[in-house]
Amino acid sequence: MAEYLIKNGFVFDPVQGIKGDAVDVAIKDGKIVETTALSSPKVIDATGKTVMAGGVDVHAHVAGPKVNTGRNFRPEDKLFTYKPKNGIERMQGGFSVPTTIRTGYNYARMGYTTVMEAAMPPLYARHTHEEMRDTPILDQGAYPVFGNNWFVLEYLKNHEIENAAAYIAWLLRVTKGYAVKVVNPGGTEAWGWGLNCENVHDPVPYFDITPAQIIKGLIEANEYLGLPHSMHMHANNLGNPGNYTTTLDSFKLSEGIKPNSKFGRDQVMHHTHVQFHSYGGDSWANMESKAKEIMDYVNSHDNITIDIGQVTLDETTTMTADGPFEHHLTELNHLKWANADVELETAAGVVPYVYSPNIKVCGIQWAIGLELALLAKDPMRVFITTDHPNAGLFIRYPRIMKWLMSTEAREQQFDAFKHKDKVIDATNLAGIDRELGLYEIAQMTRAGTAKSLGLSHLYGGLAPGLEADVAVYDFNPNEPYVPDDIEKAFLNAEHVFKAGVQVVKDHEIASNGNKRTLWVNAKVNENPQVMRDVKEKFLRYYTVNLNNYEVAGHYLPNSYVIEVDATE
């Protein structure tokens, strides 16, 4: 493989604590190495430019059945978005739900090299892997959903942590999944009857268990196994005024639990798109930001990480395994609604949505997301996401960086709101003058996310031995700039390397890379009871035979297995 020397760029690397010093980065055999290890490298002059590790996205909906439903039922999302094939670049299209090819290219252009698919229905795992296979460049993994799975409900009802863990290990193996995802625990099962669970103590119909038991049980099972990532949660009551109390109740369930993982993470719960879970008030009329209360809790409990789920004020397509929420949304905006309940496992809904700067609530949502990030005491535990495509598009990450790095940019956005005063009254953002720097951005998009995922031995930094995922941006932090320069530079990196392969060269896609799919193979003690339960449920309740359920290895042409040993 080619050797590269990226010379003299302003490096931001939280892993080594480098805060913008001019440092050389050396690449050899797909890894970062000491500069002395190179013999005859290609030299890339990064003088006056910003150099960071490849971005790591902890939460995005980019592959799988609901994403494809979003593509297929929104022809209007394709208008004026197509780009014909060009050399090695294949045809790309779509805006809020781009084609898999565009997903890969657009992330790579932003200098992102690892992206996690945030919700995979186990029954549809094969579909998710087929889409990831056709997403170029990026390393990806997918989180199977567990929060409404009948096995999990039945084991945790009786607090059978060992059985739940054995089942989780089995399901991760057969679906080639990466982590334990929980969406609206219990509420999505209730949606099978058109119902919901509105708080952590609202019992799940017919299953005699509460969301609180599911959340706590899954955290314990996750730590029993010692998986790379912690339990990854989307709590109950998403998107409703006054829901911040539910969020705090959900946070509290992790109290006193310590991580048990060899993968270097400090958290036992990752709570995703917290912006949607930080609302005060009791109606849309008096809805207000409770980001301060939420962040007070997060800042004082270091066993939690969160991502913000920033609203980007675009027209987009919402999609979530929170079935009842999507029905609620279609009642709200009367746009088309797709729903898919999945036997014994989960459900999903898809509804287009317009976050308009002329709507007060959208302005408040926009402010809440930024507040979460700006009130963070530890940027290694608070990450930039848009819950793509739910609150906004992943191609807006650079715009979020701009908002976080510049009060001027935030003021410009405030001025563009129709109900500016109401938005300012209902939020704290106007009173926050903190401006993040590139070092903190690198923590929120690279080092922090990699650590939270248990992948800091591969990604997130530029220390020798890590994967050679490097991005060079045409941005000089030491020269004066206007806020828009930030967005422009970070939207389209000048050079990007993925595992030592140059995938972006002079702002253009230069290679389709050699994407890998990450999954976790957790070894547990033999558990005849769980295997018997699995056999029985497949025989009686599933419509697919057990022997046809497992995703065969050839769907992951380039798989990267992370072995975990939870045997005793």
Added chain:
Amino acid sequence: MTKTVTDVICPFCGTLCDDLEVVVSDDGEELLEVYNACAIGAEKFLHSQAKDRITRPRMRQEDGSWKEISYDEAIEYTARMLTEAKKPLMYGWSSTNCEAQAVGSEIGEAVGAVMDNTATVCHGTSLIAVQDIGIPSCTLGEVKNRADRILFWGCNPAHAHPRHMSRYSIFPRGFFTGKGHAGRKMIVVDPRPTDTASMADVHLQIEQGRDYELLNALRVAFKGEKLPDVVAGIPKEKIYEVAETLKSGRFAIIFFGMGVTQSLGKNHNIDEAIAVTRDLNEYTKAAIMPMRGHYNVTGSGQVWGWLFGFPYAVDLSRGFARYNPGETTSNDLLRRDEVDAVFVLGSDPGAHFPFSSVKKIYNRPSVVIDPHETPTTEVCKVHVPVAFVGVEVGGCAYRMDNVPIETRKVVEPPEGMMTDEEFLKRVLGRVKEIQGV
């Protein structure tokens, strides 16, 4: 001695049963018996053993006779035809695996083809309706475990999806449906007294082509508003009764087929059917599902969805995807003389397209990839037989509820036969050579 292969997936219809057992000879060369399958599925497996099966590509001669050619020659003809055509039509894709569909899509992208699948004369209208209004749906296991109100509208599963009712919808005992058949109400809407209708608790014998009115009347009835005495040939009392039956259920599901998708009103009927389902969700839980025909027509819509963003009728001829049913659909293109070459794989337009379209295929350079001899092979210039997906080669297929299941190989194909995927990969390689990419 023989051996039995279990958990075999049936590559015939969208029901995609995965519990077949197939007995093969010890050397895996011969397929002897098929268990658990319906008559159609069993025949598909057994038919692969036909002694008179075509095993080599053939080219039509001037006098109308066939001449055997090699696979290399067939690949060359196909690649040349596709690259030289201004706007080739690549139609079919519903009876093959997703792996072949993905390679085929790449060829389509390279040569600027129009990609279309059998939905174009089947559930394409449903796909259009979904783009209008969405679709509240579920997997078939949800029907098995929860549904107590089953409505078949314009479809006849007793014949078209023979094991649908026993595996998923009417008879099985699921988690919340322990009484099986006895706990479910079955309603059939069909102008004909079909075998499915004969089993129903209520058969609404609707006037032909009046589906939209009846669907709309149901929405009126849900709200308890006034109806005329008779709608679509059904007395209003009956409509109120059916509306009440649906509302009183815990979980209602509507299955619909070609009776509504391709009769008067087309996608508007489906709009209304989905609106009925949406409305029902105000009172109880309800879902709706198209009864997809070919075993992997759903899959081809999914593959094009993630590669191009559209489920069918994808025109790639300008280098980017365009989608405009009525303009970019196969029959419209053929009848308007807008395509100058035709490639067919895994489908039989010769039997199902209007005769005016079939004539157009006959008058153009054309290739058909099909293990069988069909009306399509009769009008095409080159016929390339391939191994049966799901019998002689595996690969992914999507059930009517979008659940992907990997089909199994149970028996060896005849000596020297190519699979769809192998053939397409060779064609793609040759296309790239010709284009100098």
